[in-house]
Amino acid sequence: MKPLSPFAPFAPDAARPFKLARFLSWGSLVLIMATSILMSAVLANSARETLLAKQREFALLLAENLNHQIFQRYTVPTLLRFGRIELQQDEQYQQLDMVIRETIHGQHVMELRIYDLDGVVSYSTNATQAGARDLASGAVKRATQAFAHNFEIVTNVSPWWAMLRFDLEPESVVMRTVYPLKTERSLYPGGPSGQPMGILEFSQDITDDYRAAINFQWVIIAISFTSSFFLFLLLLLFIRRADAMNLQRMERTQKLERELLQAERLASMGRVVAGIAHEIRNPLGIIQSSAEMLLKKARAENSPRVTLLQVMFDEIRRLSQTVTDFLDYARPKKPRREDVDLALLLDQACTFLEHEFTGKGVTLARDYPEALRVTGDKDLLYRAMYNIMVNAMQAMEGGGVLTIRGGVEDGAVALRFMDTGPGFSQEVAARLADPFFTTKDSGTGLGLAIVANILTSHGAGLDFANAPGGGAQVTITFPADEEAAHAEQHPGS
Numbered sequence: 001m002k003p004l005s006p007f008a009p010f011a012p013d014a015a016r017p018f019k020l021a022r023f024l025s026w027g028s029l030v031l032i033m034a035t036s037i038l039m040s041a042v043l044a045n046s047a048r049e050t051l052l053a054k055q056r057e058f059a060l061l062l063a064e065n066l067n068h069q070i071f072q073r074y075t076v077p078t079l080l081r082f083g084r085i086e087l088q089q090d091e092q093y094q095q096l097d098m099v100i101r102e103t104i105h106g107q108h109v110m111e112l113r114i115y116d117l118d119g120v121v122s123y124s125t126n127a128t129q130a131g132a133r134d135l136a137s138g139a140v141k142r143a144t145q146a147f148a149h150n151f152e153i154v155t156n157v158s159p160w161w162a163m164l165r166f167d168l169e170p171e172s173v174v175m176r177t178v179y180p181l182k183t184e185r186s187l188y189p190g191g192p193s194g195q196p197m198g199i200l201e202f203s204q205d206i207t208d209d210y211r212a213a214i215n216f217q218w219v220i221i222a223i224s225f226t227s228s229f230f231l232f233l234l235l236l237l238f239i240r241r242a243d244a245m246n247l248q249r250m251e252r253t254q255k256l257e258r259e260l261l262q263a264e265r266l267a268s269m270g271r272v273v274a275g276i277a278h279e280i281r282n283p284l285g286i287i288q289s290s291a292e293m294l295l296k297k298a299r300a301e302n303s304p305r306v307t308l309l310q311v312m313f314d315e316i317r318r319l320s321q322t323v324t325d326f327l328d329y330a331r332p333k334k335p336r337r338e339d340v341d342l343a344l345l346l347d348q349a350c351t352f353l354e355h356e357f358t359g360k361g362v363t364l365a366r367d368y369p370e371a372l373r374v375t376g377d378k379d380l381l382y383r384a385m386y387n388i389m390v391n392a393m394q395a396m397e398g399g400g401v402l403t404i405r406g407g408v409e410d411g412a413v414a415l416r417f418m419d420t421g422p423g424f425s426q427e428v429a430a431r432l433a434d435p436f437f438t439t440k441d442s443g444t445g446l447g448l449a450i451v452a453n454i455l456t457s458h459g460a461g462l463d464f465a466n467a468p469g470g471g472a473q474v475t476i477t478f479p480a481d482e483e484a485a486h487a488e489q490h491p492g493s
Contacts, residue, residue, distance in 0.1 A: 043224075044220050051212075059175060060177070101125070104202070108204050109125075121133075139152050139201070156172055169207070170207055172210075174206065174207075335457050346404060349389055380454045383451075384450075385415070388448075392474070409477075418471060419467075
């Protein structure tokens with residue numbers, strides 16, 4: 001049978017599942033629209049209850065603040081001054097009135113009363129109610145008996161009717177809060193705290209917030225219907241693009257296969273190159289030793305062939321380093337686990353490169369503790385830091401400053417190498433650790449790849465970025481655990 005082309009029209013057998021899908025999509029639209037109404041009602045009711053819960057929280061905070069203000073600014077000063085509280089005295093009443101009005105200012109409090117434990121109004125923002133005995137509601141009586149706060153919603157419109165009205169009048173929805181007042185600490189040495197002082201009752205107009213909840217309900221309904229419609233469109237779009245998606249998956253699979261094949265070829269080439277490099281390493285070492293001996297002899301005899309021998313020796317040494325790089329990358333060495341002082345390794349690398357840095361016009365700035373210890377392989381870590389410093393020096397043509405900073409950050413040992421060179425582009429920074437990638441005219445592109453392998457074997461991180469002040473920044477971060485990273489910090493060298 002001839003295979004169906006992904007660009008050809010659907011065959012009847014292939015189209016049948018998509019006809020079923022279209023039927024299901026239309027059925028889904030009807031079902032979603034039907035359930036959206038129920039879901040919207042549930043969500044809207046939940047939103048309203050959440051709003052009321054928040055209002056209760058705010059009211060409780062206001063009641064607690066009133067309790068605190070009354071006790072600190074009225075009860076204690078009044079007892080110290082008069083010896084007892086008598087709200088029948090105008091001065092005491094006016095002082096309590098000032099404290100309460102300052103506290104409830106801007107809180108949309110319609111009315112506030114304080115009852116004594118017998119249900120008599122001791123204080124009211126409506127002064128004519130002071131002394132009344134028949135204003136205590138059932139909520140006040142319950143708070144007096146259980147000495148616990150409670151809330152009550154008073155409204156003259158039902159929730160469903162409120163949804164159809166967009167012009168709720170002020171005070172259509174009122175929340176009444178009842179809160180037992182109590183002492184915050186003992187009023188006399190050795191006495192108990194938390195003693196009842198009275199019952200606080202205040203009413204707040206929450207009509208505006210309730211109207212906001214209703215508006216939110218309509219938003220939920222609109223979003224539900226809109227999302228249902230868009231979901232239906234997405235279903236249709238999915239059906240139409242099913243073939244295109246299958247084609248894309250096929251292309252991605254083929255791409256992955258090509259990448260895997262390329263990776264295998266690269267690995268095979270690495271094994272072959274490593275074998276060749278291993279075979280030529282020993283004779284190359286003999287040639288290098290012989291060239292070095294001939295160069296020394298020519299210099300001693302002041303021979304005219306010194307320049308030629310020097311060029312030959314430098315090229316042999318460069319070739320030997322290339323062979324070493326190939327071997328190190330193809331057959332990475334397993335690191336030893338020993339205590340290593342990174343500060344000492346940095347000092348040694350700086351000392352070794354000092355002459356070369358001076359010749360290139362590069363200045364070293366060191367800012368790290370005298371002892372910076374991690375667990376790892378001293379030789380491998382030295383080589384990693386050495387390679388990074390050499391790369392930084394080579395990037396600063398015409399001179400510059402290489403700053404090395406180290407320390408402990410969140411328990412992890414971190415080193416930063418910052419130069420004043422041109423820095424990295426985003427594309428280059430992402431590929432610097434790739435094998436055989438280099439921005440230099442000459443080189444194998446294995447230097448930073450070897451550095452990355454060394455640090456990965458130590459569980460350390462390697463990051464390439466641009467320094468805040470310009471230039472490149474290479475950051476090494478060793479793992480933050482007691483065995484792999486710890487530091488002794490002293491004044492910097």
